[in-house]
Amino acid sequence: xxxxxxxxxxxxxxxxRVRGHNEDCIExxxxxxxxxxxxxxxxxxxxxxASGMATSLIATGFAQVWTKERIGRLSRDDAAALSQSIxxxxxxxxxxxxYDAAQKDPHCAGMGTTLVACVYHDNFLTVGHVGDxxxxxxxNDALEQITRDHSLLQEQIDxxxxxxxxxxxxxxxNLVTLAVGIDPEVEAEIxxxxxxxxxxxLLCSDGLNDMIEDDEIQMTMIALRTNLDLTAQQLVQxxxxxxxxxxxxxxxxxxxxxxxxxxxxxxxxxxxxx
Amino acid sequence: xAKLILSVDGTVLKEISLAKERTTLGRKPHNDIQVDNxxxxxxxxxxxxxxxxxxxxxxxxxxxxxxxxxPIKKHFLQNNDVIEIGKHxxxxxxxxxxxxxxxxxxxxxxxxxxxxxxxxxxxxSPPPLPxxxxxxxxxxxxRPMAALAPLATPAAPPLxxxxxxxxxxxxxxxxxxxxxxxxxxQVLSGAAAGRSLDLVKNLTTVGKPGVQVAVITRRxxxxxxxxxxxxxxxxxxxxxxxxxxxxxxxHDLIEISGVKMxxxxxx
Numbered sequence: 060x061x062x063x064x065x066x067x068x069x070x071x072x073x074x075x076r077v078r079g080h081n082e083d084c085i086e087x088x089x090x091x092x093x094x095x096x097x098x099x100x101x102x103x104x105x106x107x108x109a110s111g112m113a114t115s116l117i118a119t120g121f122a123q124v125w126t127k128e129r130i131g132r133l134s135r136d137d138a139a140a141l142s143q144s145i146x147x148x149x150x151x152x153x154x155x156x157x158y159d160a161a162q163k164d165p166h167c168a169g170m171g172t173t174l175v176a177c178v179y180h181d182n183f184l185t186v187g188h189v190g191d192x193x194x195x196x197x198x199n200d201a202l203e204q205i206t207r208d209h210s211l212l213q214e215q216i217d218x219x220x221x222x223x224x225x226x227x228x229x230x231x232x233n234l235v236t237l238a239v240g241i242d243p244e245v246e247a248e249i250x251x252x253x254x255x256x257x258x259x260x261l262l263c264s265d266g267l268n269d270m271i272e273d274d275e276i277q278m279t280m281i282a283l284r285t286n287l288d289l290t291a292q293q294l295v296q297x298x299x300x301x302x303x304x305x306x307x308x309x310x311x312x313x314x315x316x317x318x319x320x321x322x323x324x325x326x327x328x329x330x331x332x333x
Numbered sequence: 334x335a336k337l338i339l340s341v342d343g344t345v346l347k348e349i350s351l352a353k354e355r356t357t358l359g360r361k362p363h364n365d366i367q368v369d370n371x372x373x374x375x376x377x378x379x380x381x382x383x384x385x386x387x388x389x390x391x392x393x394x395x396x397x398x399x400x401x402x403x404p405i406k407k408h409f410l411q412n413n414d415v416i417e418i419g420k421h422x423x424x425x426x427x428x429x430x431x432x433x434x435x436x437x438x439x440x441x442x443x444x445x446x447x448x449x450x451x452x453x454x455x456x457x458s459p460p461p462l463p464x465x466x467x468x469x470x471x472x473x474x475x476r477p478m479a480a481l482a483p484l485a486t487p488a489a490p491p492l493x494x495x496x497x498x499x500x501x502x503x504x505x506x507x508x509x510x511x512x513x514x515x516x517x518x519q520v521l522s523g524a525a526a527g528r529s530l531d532l533v534k535n536l537t538t539v540g541k542p543g544v545q546v547a548v549i550t551r552r553x554x555x556x557x558x559x560x561x562x563x564x565x566x567x568x569x570x571x572x573x574x575x576x577x578x579x580x581x582x583x584h585d586l587i588e589i590s591g592v593k594m595x596x597x598x599x600x
Contacts, residue, residue, distance in 0.1 A: 098441060100440070100441045100442060101443070171443060190441070215383065215386075220383070220388075221386065221409060228411060229385070231383065231386050233440060233441045233442060234442055235441055235442070235443050238443045279535075282548060283536070283548060285546065285561060286561045286562055289559065293548075296552075297535065
């Protein structure tokens with residue numbers, strides 16, 4: 060089962076209606092089931108340098124080490140564990156590269172980026188994120204936010220200081236507590252989840268969820284699920300119609316078919332005796 | 334920075350900036366905002382400010398604290414909210430940035446946790462800014478502070494009676510030039526002939542799933558129809574659609590999966 064047959068992937072990135080400049084970056088590697096989204100910030104418009112470095116380094120880095128040779132013999136649990144450690148390692152590498160670049164070039168000083176990256180394998184998904192770019196999942200017509208923002212507002216909600224309803228009106232939006240490239244070291248939050256046929260995953264920058272409500276995102280994904288490209292376009296359009304105050308990026312992954320790993324002969328033999 | 338305008342009987346007394354993390358209000362002199370009135374408790378209320386957000390909390394005062402006419406225990410303050418303590422009124426201002434700074438609004442910025450929380454003492458302490466010393470650039474600075482509404486002249490009473498709840502600041506709304514004209518579709522043929530459907534949602538799908546489906550989107554500048562799924566495309570006034578969205582005009586005739594329907598603006 061080739062991943063490219065099982066997963067339908069589409070993505071759009073738009074500068075929005077207010078900013079002249081798109082500092083979001085998106086990259087997908089359908090053959091290995093990797094999607095990466097980054098929302099750059101800071102440093103005299105060097106945000107796009109940071110986000111570009113993040114997506115490119117992580118996608119490329121993953122492609123180099125996430126190979127059949129390396130994962131072909133692994134059990135599902137071992138593959139999941141390996142995907143987590145590789146993702147953390149790639150985030151570290153990208154972080155270091157962006158941090159160093161920011162130190163060297165005065166125009167890039169202070170640049171950083173959020174990040175959300177997913178790798179799909181053997182009917183599971185490993186997601187790592189830093190900052191307030193999000194992963195949502197639509198399953199059985201219900202939309203759920205999978206990642207928890209690393210933001211001041213989320214910390215306020217978590218500590219009971221502000222209700223979710225009041226948070227919509229907060230002026231403290233867009234203040235992230237964690238980003239890639241700002242400190243010499245950063246640790247991404249990484250989790251692995253089971254994936255079911257029919258799931259649709261949405262990676263997005265805050266330019267989407269700050270402009271339109273989760274209800275509208277859910278309704279759009281349900282109504283247009285047979286046309287993934289149109290879903291992506293419609294989400295971006297809705298964000299722009301609502302003001303488009305920030306760059307908006309959307310990546311959609313639809314699980315058309317189940318994608319169990321092709322296990323090598325050894326693993327098959329092992330499983331007979333398990 | 335957010336601020337309060339203190340007034341009594343329509344006369345403005347003073348303007349207070351909410352620079353501290355905790356701003357106290359009460360009759361006793363140690364309060365940040367001293368309100369000298371017997372209806373006010375010694376320690377009546379406190380305003381907690383976390384960067385750009387402020388909350389008011391009643392400190393079990395005798396006569397209570399009102400916001401926009403309603404008694405509160407704890408309330409998340411919105412621009413133009415009116416707090417009442419005894420006979421005194423405090424209007425809360427926290428405007429969104431002016432148009433010229435619009436491009437910076439919504440800009441994501443990183444905030445660091447301060448190295449150690451500074452204990453709150455009487456002298457004003459700085460708002461919780463990053464402890465690390467970053468290179469001076471836009472990166473770790475706070476979002477440009479809002480230009481505040483100009484202070485009303487003492488002659489005119491600046492505080493209107495809180496008749497309606499405060500409007501939500503900068504809640505993203507449809508950027509509509511005017512109100513969207515309401516519209517509906519009326520089914521003209523097939524089993525559901527005669528039925529009409531109001532197009533109130535932002536997306537309304539029409540047609541037969543698995544065969545031919547189109548979506549009518551409701552946008553600030555009108556209604557548009559786009560093909561979603563199916564090998565053949567719907568027709569509008571007899572002409573087959575393309576892949577792009579098409580704007581719908583009053584009385585357009587749509588035919589989709591064999592069913593005719595008319596789009597019309599409601600009178």
